[in-house]
Amino acid sequence: MARTVQLWRDEAPPAPMLATPCELDALNLDNSSMLYEQKFDGIRAIVIVEPAHPSARVRLLSRNGNDKATQFPEIVRALRELAAQLSGTVILDGEVVALDARGQPASFTALQSRMHLKGAMDIDARSATVPTALVVFDLLREGVEDLRPLPLAARRARLEYLLHVRTSERLREGLYVAGHGRNVLAQAKREGWEGLIVKDADAPYLSGVRSRTWRKVKLHKTATLVIGGWTDPKGTRSGFGALMVGRFTDARGKPARPAKGSDATLCYAGNVGGGFSDAAISDLLLRLRPLARTTSPFVDAPRARGQHWVDPRLLCEVRFSEWTPEGRLRHPVFLGLRDDVGPDAVDPTGRDGSPSRPAQQPRPRATMRESSLEGAGVDMDASERRPYLPITAIVEQLQLLEDAGRDGSLTLPDGVLEVTNPKKVFWPASGLTKGNLLRYYARISPWLLPVIADRPLVMKRYPNGVLGKAFYQQRAPDTVPAGVNVQVVEGDEDDDGPMPRLIGGSLLTLLYVAQLGAISLDPWFSRAASPAAADFVAIDLDPMPGVPFAQVRDVARWVREALVMLDVPAALKTSGSSGLHIYIPLAEGTSYQSGQLLCQIIATAVASQHPKVATVERAVARRGRTVYVDYLQNIEGKTLACAYSARASQFAGVSTPLQWDELDQDIRPEDFTLENAFTRFETTGDLWNPILRGTPVDLRAVIGRLGG
DNA sequence: GCGATTT
DNA sequence: AAATCGCAACGCCCT
DNA sequence: AGGGCG
Numbered sequence: 001m002a003r004t005v006q007l008w009r010d011e012a013p014p015a016p017m018l019a020t021p022c023e024l025d026a027l028n029l030d031n032s033s034m035l036y037e038q039k040f041d042g043i044r045a046i047v048i049v050e051p052a053h054p055s056a057r058v059r060l061l062s063r064n065g066n067d068k069a070t071q072f073p074e075i076v077r078a079l080r081e082l083a084a085q086l087s088g089t090v091i092l093d094g095e096v097v098a099l100d101a102r103g104q105p106a107s108f109t110a111l112q113s114r115m116h117l118k119g120a121m122d123i124d125a126r127s128a129t130v131p132t133a134l135v136v137f138d139l140l141r142e143g144v145e146d147l148r149p150l151p152l153a154a155r156r157a158r159l160e161y162l163l164h165v166r167t168s169e170r171l172r173e174g175l176y177v178a179g180h181g182r183n184v185l186a187q188a189k190r191e192g193w194e195g196l197i198v199k200d201a202d203a204p205y206l207s208g209v210r211s212r213t214w215r216k217v218k219l220h221k222t223a224t225l226v227i228g229g230w231t232d233p234k235g236t237r238s239g240f241g242a243l244m245v246g247r248f249t250d251a252r253g254k255p256a257r258p259a260k261g262s263d264a265t266l267c268y269a270g271n272v273g274g275g276f277s278d279a280a281i282s283d284l285l286l287r288l289r290p291l292a293r294t295t296s297p298f299v300d301a302p303r304a305r306g307q308h309w310v311d312p313r314l315l316c317e318v319r320f321s322e323w324t325p326e327g328r329l330r331h332p333v334f335l336g337l338r339d340d341v342g343p344d345a346v347d348p349t350g351r352d353g354s355p356s357r358p359a360q361q362p363r364p365r366a367t368m369r370e371s372s373l374e375g376a377g378v379d380m381d382a383s384e385r386r387p388y389l390p391i392t393a394i395v396e397q398l399q400l401l402e403d404a405g406r407d408g409s410l411t412l413p414d415g416v417l418e419v420t421n422p423k424k425v426f427w428p429a430s431g432l433t434k435g436n437l438l439r440y441y442a443r444i445s446p447w448l449l450p451v452i453a454d455r456p457l458v459m460k461r462y463p464n465g466v467l468g469k470a471f472y473q474q475r476a477p478d479t480v481p482a483g484v485n486v487q488v489v490e491g492d493e494d495d496d497g498p499m500p501r502l503i504g505g506s507l508l509t510l511l512y513v514a515q516l517g518a519i520s521l522d523p524w525f526s527r528a529a530s531p532a533a534a535d536f537v538a539i540d541l542d543p544m545p546g547v548p549f550a551q552v553r554d555v556a557r558w559v560r561e562a563l564v565m566l567d568v569p570a571a572l573k574t575s576g577s578s579g580l581h582i583y584i585p586l587a588e589g590t591s592y593q594s595g596q597l598l599c600q601i602i603a604t605a606v607a608s609q610h611p612k613v614a615t616v617e618r619a620v621a622r623r624g625r626t627v628y629v630d631y632l633q634n635i636e637g638k639t640l641a642c643a644y645s646a647r648a649s650q651f652a653g654v655s656t657p658l659q660w661d662e663l664d665q666d667i668r669p670e671d672f673t674l675e676n677a678f679t680r681f682e683t684t685g686d687l688w689n690p691i692l693r694g695t696p697v698d699l700r701a702v703i704g705r706l707g708g
Numbered sequence: 709g710c711g712a713t714t715t
Numbered sequence: 716a717a718a719t720c721g722c723a724a725c726g727c728c729c730t
Numbered sequence: 731a732g733g734g735c736g
Contacts, residue, residue: 420709461722463709472723477710494724517709540736618728618735632736635726 008089008146013061015208016046016093017138019197019216027198027217029181035152036184037176039195039216040105040135042097043068047134049079051086058083060096060134072096075134078170085166088143092159093205094136094174103169105135136163137174140205148205153178155205188219192331195219220319222335223247225269227314228297230288232306239281240288242273243334244307245318246298266312268301269327275319275334284337287314337392394442394507398422402435415483415508419515426465426519427652432674437646438514440654440674445507447686448521448644452504455523456489456531458639459502463517466648476500477516485509489531503528519648520576520655522639525592531636536586536692537595538640539603540630542579547625549578553663555614555627556580558606560660566702568598571691574669576647576655579627581640585696592636594699599631601706643688644681646674656680657687 028034043062050057058079060069069076075096100106139159140148147155156176163173177184178201188196195218203213225245233241246266276284291310296303317335324330394412401408402422410417422435441448459473475494476486485503492499502509504523513521525534539559543552556572559582563570571583586595600616607614607629615626633640647653649669656672672680 458723461709471721473721474723477722479711515709542736619730620735630736632727637723637725638736 006146006149007144008141010146013046013048013059013065014091014140014148015065016044016063017206017208017214018210019199019214020210020212022198022215022217024217024219027181027185027196027215029185031181032179033201034181035156035176035178035199035201036181037137037174037197037199038188038193039197039218040095040097040174041194042095042105042135045094045096045134046140047079047092047094047136048089049083049086049092050089052084056080056083068096072132072134075132075170078134078168081168082166082171089141090139090143090162091141092136093138093140094134096132096134099131099133103131105133133170133172135172135174137176138205140207148207150204151202152199152205153201193219220321221323222317222319223269223329224315225272225318226266226312227288227310227316228266228268228301228312229307229309230285231271231304231308238278239285240308241306242271243284243316244271244298244301245269245316245329245332246301246312248312265299266297267327268298270329270332272316272318272329272332272334274332280334287337391442391445395439398435398439398442402433402439410511412483412508412511414506415481417481417508417511417515419511424465426462427650427674428465428467429650430652430673430675432652434514434517436652436674437519438511440646440678441510441514442507443678444644444681445510447681447689448642449505449507449510450689451642451644451692452510452521452523454527454529455504455525456487456501456528457504457509457513457518458522458524458637459513459516459518460520460522460648461517462519462648466519466650466652470648473516473518474499474501476502481508481512483508484512487528489528492531501528519646520641521645523642524637524639525634526636530589532591533589534586534592534595534634534636536583536696537592537599537631537634538584539582539599540575540579540628540633540640541582542575542628542630544620544623544625544628547627549668550666551613552578552580552627553667555606555610555629556582557663558610558614559602559629560663562602562605566705568697568702569691569694571643571657571688572660572663573643573655573657573688574653574672576641576645576653576669576672577649578669580658581655583692585692585694587696587698590697590699592634596631596634598697598699598702599634603629603631657684657691659684659687 045068046061048057048059048061058069058076059067060072060075060079062068097105136159138152139155139162140146142158142162147158150158160173163171167173176199181198185196187193195216198215198217200213203211206213225247227243228246229244230240231242231244233239246268248264249267288308288310291313293309293311296307296309297312301307314337316337318329319333319335320329321331394410397410398419401410401419405423407418407420407422410419419438422433422438424434425431426434426437460470461473462468462470475496480486480502483506485506486500487503488498488500492501502513504510504521510521524531525536525538526532527535541552541555541559543549560570560572563582563584568584571585573581573583575581584595584598603616607616613626614629615623616629616631617623618632632638641647641655643655643657645655647655651670652674653669654672654674654677656677658667
């Protein structure tokens with residue numbers, strides 16, 4: 001029966017077809033109508049090649065449709081050679097891979113160094129040291145013809161014919177084997193492939209669909225493990241031989257978080273001796289030596305000569321083939337340090353394929369934006385992998401700029417930021433500089449970014465430090481660095497029309513506002529996408545001049561008592577200036593007005609019970625020497641400095657989350673500064689995000705209790 | 709801090 | 716070329 | 731309606 005030719009009619013570039021993840025045991029290895037391919041560890045690309053006439057054009061589109069052509073000029077050159085021999089447009093599906101010294105596809109980590117580069121010079125420099133190639137495995141369009149309805153086997157045949165004698169070092173055809181699954185799997189294990197792709201030879205190409213006619217199975221596992229020590233080098237190796245790594249587990253042997261006071265213990269998981277470059281070894285030793293201690297942090301590590309122990313604080317990513325029955329890593333390879341997360345913020349159980357992923361949030365509030373290049377909602381393979389641009393590397397860049405006292409550019413995972421005057425003193429009392437501010441924000445970003453994600457930011461800018469003249473700025477600058485998040489909130493206009501605002505959530509945007517001299521971070525209580533719905537409300541305890549801080553703590557305790565009575569959860573933090581903030585998470589979609597009503601009731605009650613200490617009086621002159629209990633900030637567009645924000649206070653305060661029982665200790669706002677707050681954060685862990693993501697208040701229930 | 713405007 | 720300027724806005728409470 | 735407040 002003659003098959004009519006389907007004409008290509010889409011205007012938009014096609015989205016790639018995706019494979020369904022599959023366990024190895026569930027894989028069909030005995031079906032001769034399956035095609036088996038090597039799974040590559042690179043960047044998926046839809047490639048559109050238009051012929052030289054009328055004008056050659058090559059596009060290299062990522063899963064999200066971003067054109068990566070400028071980042072891989074050597075591949076584009078190869079594709080242009082192909083274009084010269086074409087008479088019609090072709091669309092290919094493939095994977096950009098890094099090549100190792102032998103010209104074989106290498107690991108994703110090699111590619112990562114290429115992914116963020118913007119400048120032509122950088123790209124040229126890297127293309128010499130990290131060559132790349134395009135591995136093509138499907139043909140979607142040839143001339144006017146849409147091949148996607150054809151069976152895969154037919155498309156592969158057409159692809160083979162098209163690329164015949166046209167492949168090169170840079171442009172390769174992905175190999176496949178029809179049937180013989182067991183043999184392919186054996187080869188894959190022998191050669192250490194990342195994984196296998198298994199495709200139904202009869203299936204059409206379904207753009208943008210994760211189909212079960214394509215399966216992917218991982219042969220490697222990945223885990224995040226805690227470094228507990230290292231061993232002496234042997235032979236020609238310098239620095240260390242291997243890292244000794246482990247996992248925190250609780251009394252029942254389940255993976256656990258090393259929370260303060262818990263009985264979590266560190267279980268030895270083996271030595272990791274492969275995957276290090278010389279540079280990585282010396283860098284690691286630099287970080288490990290300061291953590292050295294004399295006793296083993298492991299409960300169960302075998303003793304041997306040449307072992308050195310460290311405090312179990314550093315986390316690393318390890319790729320390995322499987323867990324041995326004794327709970328040790330088989331074939332472990334070091335991938336990198338996990339210092340892109342805050343102290344203790346990680347899931348120490350790692351992502352090793354075991355069913356230990358924490359349950360999903362009940363709703364999508366304030367979760368950290370995927371910082372991956374490809375953005376959110378992409379194929380798991382890439383989104384699981386953070387770009388390896390460790391926070392420490394960013395802090396080092398900043399330190400270099402500040403030491404040199406020079407302006408310069410800062411390379412971040414999501415863009416490039418020009419930094420000026422890193423040595424300018426922002427806090428004369430302590431001599432802290434703009435560079436100190438930028439470094440602090442870079443370090444705290446894993447905890448801070450979720451707090452401001454998707455929220456419009458009001459800037460109060462201090463370009464000349466905390467003693468200089470300050471001004472507010474709501475409207476985003478006309479031009480911002482590429483990658484900085486600017487959005488218009490629905491219905492938000494002023495005389496100049498729609499109001500573009502800076503939206504928090506990315507490291508680039510965070511450091512950009514700091515570069516502009518915005519010392520504190522002041523996010524809305526609602527998110528840009530739903531401006532009328534407050535995610536939380538706050539009560540601001542602000543002592544009048546001369547009021548001892550002990551009284552502020554008293555008022556906070558009374559507020560807390562009222563909240564506990566109503567069964568309302570709340571979070572406490574210093575404002576970073578002179579007072580305290582109490583935040584109350586709200587159920588989804590709660591209006592500002594009803595949230596504010598709750599605060600008003602509590603504030604008024606406390607003030608009337610303790611009139612000498614607390615007041616809700618708006619007129620400053622009539623407040624006396626009391627603590628002002630301000631419930632008025634709970635209005636759309638109003639802000640408070642957020643948790644982990646620096647402040648323009650004389651002492652360079654940081655808004656520091658507190659535990660309620662700390663109100664009984666003699667703590668003061670001045671105890672937590674830009675210089676020392678991080679030390680505390682390392683020991684307390686992230687006190688803020690868990691509470692604000694915890695069970696929110698359903699106001700109807702509270703009002704029910706109020707009514708009695 | 710920075711771009712636009714005024715001197 | 717140098718100096719200067721603008722960079723927020725509005726809902727609430729009390730009078 | 732106007733002023734102070736944040």
